[in-house]
Amino acid sequence: MMNRYDRQQKFKGIGTSGQQLIEEKTVGIIGIGALGTHTADTLARAGVKKLILVDRDYVETSNLQRQTLFSEQHADDMMPKVIAARNELQKIRTDLEIEIYIEHCDAPLLEAAFSQCDLLIDGSDNFDVRQAVNDFSYKHHIPWIYGACVESTYVACPFIPGVTPCFNCVMGMLPVMNRTCDTVGVIEPAVSQATSYQSMYALKILTEQPFEPRLIFGDIWALEHSAMKFGRMYQESCTTCGAHPTYPHLQNRSIQTMLCGRDTVQFVSPVTETGQLTDFLSGLNIKYQETSYFVRFYVADKPVIWFKGGRLLVHEVKSVAEGQKVYYQLFG
Template sequence: MNRYDRQEKFNKIGQMGQSLIESKKVGIVGMGALGTHTASTLVRAGVRQLVIIDRDYVELSNLQRQTLFTEEDALLSLPKVVAAKRQLEQIRSDVTIETYIDHCDSAVLHDYFMTCDVLIDGTDNFDTRQVINDFSYKTGIPWIYGACVEATYAACAFIPGTTPCFNCALGSLPVMNRTCDTVGIIEPAVSMAASFQSMYALKLLTEELFESKLIFGEVWNYEQTALKFSRTKKSDCPTCSLPIFPYLSDHQHETMLCGRDTVQFRKVTEKQLELEQFLNNRHIEFQKTSYFIRFSFNSKRFMWFPGGRLLIHDVKSINEAKVVYHQLFG
């Protein structure tokens, strides 16, 4: 039996739509809760080419809602994109997956995502979404927003040349300034956001003409709303009206990771041997794997990745992280 028989029988997709799905490339920014859900759904639906990026590694607290990971992945502290790729290849052996263990910024998007047909937001970071939004409207590649916290969820497709952009629609989006680490999250809220993201992705991949709506709801109390936003376009929007794409030129050296008590520093040193020599000279013990170097200093946990990215854990602010950083590196 045809692997996609049931999907092809759905009259909105059919054999032609299935062929389109298999011919397209999808980029997913972030392999957390939303990213793992949508990656699994789309590979099962027939997507054969994926580009995935995430700057983090698997922890036990991820397993409650991030569906492609196991306890073994967490115990090994595997990078999320590495663990995700292994599981996705178990779903479809001939899938082609490009993986990047990195922070998503303007340069990364231009280097790795230019050939994608659609981008999916799997981040938990407002600034990164602004970069994706600028990149999308500059290149013409549509992107699909998703968010969830507590029992609430939201999703929307932003399509250059068709819809207003993320900046224009912000006033209509539900306020989600809470974070999972403070108020928690339940998996059904993740599933709802990811389901709507996947639905929008399938529409875009099969080239269906549709009206994108802002979808948001609350699973615990059975509430959901879908709003039109075609009239939210702002004449002075720097992304989709002027356009000057301000977020593509913003290169922040330090970033606070949402809900992690962790700060990321960009480009500390790109030379692994140089870092190892530095740590040896300071008599700091470290663990080295194929993916990172991990060590502790002044009761703070550090993790360095090839390419120069450094995470400092157990800090409450960027300023605190800077103090520890300069105590170590001067």
């Protein structure tokens, strides 16, 4: 039987020695949406030893246009994204080790889940999470690869401790990404462009090859593309990669946040066990639907999803303040 990685090994940039390195590596992927599903699929097929996946959400029909690995059945079942991704990836490779977390990615989770990773890949679509990942990366000397896309634009950039300036230093060069998929949309070719460059950088890092990192961005609809060197952007006063780093974004424990493009606010509830929650809801005469992964119910006509451990999503709200009204109506 032919080696499943035969075509990849024949590529002069990888070869047999590069493939052996890939098969020894563990990669963490933060966010299993459009970016995360693409890169997880690519790296699983490339032969990495282990993937660690974290995502706080579940599959919805609107995801299917751009988030590979997911099907209509996953959306109908409201299956957590990491569960659906794990199941599909194991169909691709039965020998692939996969560790999953249905959680918000914060500093404690980064420390618990990703300290032994060889590489981190950003699929988070969340600025605060990226800053925490950036601090964690430089504190533990683990490279990470940034990615983003909206409308028809794409961005990808590798950040390598000891080699490149960090995300904070380069932020001023990054294209303005203050639009969201919810307001202006996104097309799948823009996703594919971002993840192609993320995956290319991942293979270079995993095969331990020296290369000159560049910030890549463009607009696939307008046929525009740029690749910029950024090695001189280092700032000595940077709190992440400067002369005296303090890693401030690893101190922030709050997860109260508006989910990008979702009309959804995330909270932490005081109730952490399923039985406690269902008893609490029954006492308030609130009907609920319990699944293996979460409890779904309505408060003030707003859908609410509660996950084991206490994380809570309030849907169909336009601001954190509107979500807080629902949250306080439930818990006081």
